[in-house]
Amino acid sequence: xxxxxxxxxxxxxxxxxxxxxxxxxxxxxxxxxxxxxxxxxxxxxxxxxxxxxxxxxxxxxxxxxxxxxxxxxxxxxxxxxxxxxxxxxxxxxxxxxxxxxxxxxxxxxxxxxxxxxxxxxxxxxxxxxxxxxxxxxxxxxxxxxxxxxxxxxxxxxxxxxxxxxxxxxxxxxxxxxxxxxxxxxxxxxxxxxxxxxxxxxxxxxxxxxxxxxxxxxxxxxxxxxxxxxxxxxxxxxxxxxxxxxxxxxxxxxxxxxxxxxxxxxxxxxxxxxxxxxxxxxxxxxxxxxxxxxxxxxxxxxxxxxxxxxxxxxxxxxxxxxxxxxxxxxxxxxxxxxxxxxxxxxxxxxxxxxxxxxxxxxxxxxxxxxxxxxxxxxxxxxxxxxxxxxxxxxxxxxxxxxxxxxxxxxxxxxxxxxxxxxxxxxx
Numbered sequence: 001x002x003x004x005x006x007x008x009x010x011x012x013x014x015x016x017x018x019x020x021x022x023x024x025x026x027x028x029x030x031x032x033x034x035x036x037x038x039x040x041x042x043x044x045x046x047x048x049x050x051x052x053x054x055x056x057x058x059x060x061x062x063x064x065x066x067x068x069x070x071x072x073x074x075x076x077x078x079x080x081x082x083x084x085x086x087x088x089x090x091x092x093x094x095x096x097x098x099x100x101x102x103x104x105x106x107x108x109x110x111x112x113x114x115x116x117x118x119x120x121x122x123x124x125x126x127x128x129x130x131x132x133x134x135x136x137x138x139x140x141x142x143x144x145x146x147x148x149x150x151x152x153x154x155x156x157x158x159x160x161x162x163x164x165x166x167x168x169x170x171x172x173x174x175x176x177x178x179x180x181x182x183x184x185x186x187x188x189x190x191x192x193x194x195x196x197x198x199x200x201x202x203x204x205x206x207x208x209x210x211x212x213x214x215x216x217x218x219x220x221x222x223x224x225x226x227x228x229x230x231x232x233x234x235x236x237x238x239x240x241x242x243x244x245x246x247x248x249x250x251x252x253x254x255x256x257x258x259x260x261x262x263x264x265x266x267x268x269x270x271x272x273x274x275x276x277x278x279x280x281x282x283x284x285x286x287x288x289x290x291x292x293x294x295x296x297x298x299x300x301x302x303x304x305x306x307x308x309x310x311x312x313x314x315x316x317x318x319x320x321x322x323x324x325x326x327x328x329x330x331x332x333x334x335x336x337x338x339x340x341x342x343x344x345x346x347x348x349x350x351x352x353x354x355x356x357x358x359x360x361x362x363x364x365x366x367x368x369x370x371x372x373x374x375x376x377x378x379x380x381x382x383x384x385x386x387x388x389x390x391x392x393x394x395x396x397x398x399x400x401x402x403x404x405x406x407x408x409x410x411x412x413x414x415x416x417x418x419x420x421x422x423x424x425x426x
Contacts, residue, residue, distance in 0.1 A: 031069035038083050041066060084133035084149040088126050091147045095137055096339040105135065105172045108351060114139065115339070119245060132423075140304045143342060180251035187236045188249050192218065192228055192236055199225045206242050210378055212289035215261040227285055229303070230258040233312050234268070240303065242285065254303060256310040259285070261292045261299040273298070275321040281312060281352065282327040283345065286378040291327045293381075294390035305329070305348030309355050316356040324358035325397060328375045330365055338370040345375065359400040364392055 033041045033055045046055045046069075057063035063070065081151035089103040098113045105126030113120045126135035126147075133149040191333040199214035201207040206225050207214050216224045227235045229252065238252025240259075248254060266272045273279065280299045284289035292299040302311045312324060329345030349360045363380045374383060381389040 001038055006353060029057040029063045029070050029142070031057060031066055033066075033069045037069075038086070041069065066344060073214075084128065085126075087149060088133070088135050088147055091135075092124060092137060094339075095139070096337070096341065097124070097137070097147060103135070105133070109138075116337075120416045134164075138306065139341065139351040140306055140344065143344075143347075144306075154410075167358045180236070184249055184252040185235075188228070188239045188252060189236050191249075192226070195220060195226060206286075210286040210289070211382055212286055212293065212378065215263055215292070216259065216288060217304045225285075226302070227259050229254060229259065231257055232318050234260075255307065256314060257303040257307070258303070258311045259288075261288050263299065265299075266298050273319050276323075277319075277321075278323040278325060279315065279319070280327055281308060281349075281358075282377070283308070283329055284376065284378075287329065287376045288382045289391065290378040290389070293386060294393045297325075299327075305344045308348050312352040312356045312358065324356055325400075326353050326358055326360050326375050327393075328360050328362045330362055331375060332365070332370050333373070333375075356388070359397065361393060361396045361400055364396060 028049070029045055030049075031041060031054070033046065038055075041055055044065045045058065046066050047058050048054075049056050055066075055069070057066050085102050085105055088105060089099055089101075092099050092103060092112075096306065097117045098116045098117075103124065103126055104110055104219070105128045107123045107127050107129070109123045109126060110119040111123050114122055122139045124135060124137045127133060131402050135147045137145045137147070178195065195218040196408070197203065197219040199207060199217045199219040201211075201213065203223070204214060204219055204225050205223060214225070216228070220226050220241065222243065224241045227240040227247075229238040229240065229243060230236055237257055238254060239249045241247045241249075260267055262268075266277075267279075278295070278297045280288070280295065280297050281302060282290050282291055282299060283302055283305055285301050288299040288301045300311060300315065308326065312326075315322075316324070326349040327350030331341075331343045331345040334341040334343055346360075346362065349362075352358065353360045363374075363377050365374055365380065369383060372383075374380060377389065377393065382391065383389075384392075
């Protein structure tokens with residue numbers, strides 16, 4: 001018999017190994033483990049077959065320990081063994097979240113950090129009481145994402161019962177959330193009323209570090225700046241505490257709320273701001289305080305990009321004729337991450353501007369400034385000085401206004417409108 005050359009030998013070995021692996025899988029003792037008992041099976045030595053989506057016993061010893069779940073023949077249906085909590089947890093990690101342990105799927109929002117960052121700039125919630133387990137991730141520097149568990153197969157009756165249970169649980173959560181937020185609002189008002197010191201650069205490290213003044217913000221006993229979160233009637237609903245890190249009052253509402261830098265109290269009288277007047281929106285306090293220093297206009301702090309649209313719409317309803325500028329952050333580093341994220345600062349500012357007929361004013365950062373980690377107007381002020389940064393803000397505002405005028409002119413000269421004019425002339 002002729003000797004096999006090296007290539008033929010490798011092919012033969014691969015075929016032999018494939019046959020052995022196939023035979024090994026055929027002889028596996030698969031286990032029908034309910035997902036609530038997955039951890040117990042794992043501790044007893046069971047292993048997970050990804051291809052078959054099933055647990056199995058890798059040895060006779062483990063088979064003996066796990067015989068209460070053993071089944072004959074092929075692997076049991078995947079829905080009997082898959083764990084929605086584990087899948088939701090894995091999905092969040094795949095979205096770049098720094099999740100420690102398993103996700104909490106209790107229908108409530110939970111704050112979480114993005115991988116590689118210290119601050120908790122995202123939140124998630126998961127539901128196990130719906131027809132199909134599902135969840136949502138709100139990345140404050142990107143967009144909202146949704147997840148659904150696709151491994152559950154229920155009968156029509158089970159689906160109907162699950163939907164009813166889900167609706168009931170949703171209403172209970174909404175009622176509970178409302179009660180928690182109302183309690184938090186009372187707590188916030190009490191804390192705010194009892195704070196006696198106004199925050200200033202002389203007594204607040206944050207203001208000194210950012211080189212901005214304190215506008216309507218107080219100081220707590222720990223030296224943190226305290227910022228009130230108000231609605232359009234200026235009622236306080238919650239508080240933000242700013243020190244080395246930023247924290248919000250537990251259970252406090254944030255959605256649709258803001259802080260106004262408005263020392264002349266223009267916004268207190270809805271008849272004051274009107275045609276020809278301007279207000280500016282910014283995500284963070286330091287950015288807003290820098291911009292207010294540049295233009296001396298009422299400035300609205302929305303606390304994050306995801307809140308820009310809701311606050312802007314509420315302010316547009318109250319002040320229909322005012323010009324709105326959005327001092328956008330430039331999160332240029334996010335699209336460059338290993339798991340790329342959208343430039344949230346730019347996208348959210350554009351979305352808000354489009355929603356209310358406003359104008360985006362972005363900091364003109366150089367490559368060198370981006371390399372240093374600069375992202376907003378406060379960074380630019382500290383880097384170039386107040387006068388140069390203020391000049392750039394005015395120039396970028398004019399650029400944005402001019403671009404909008406050009407856009408309007410182009411729209412007015414569209415083929416459809418040109419045809420309409422021709423018909424009018426005829």
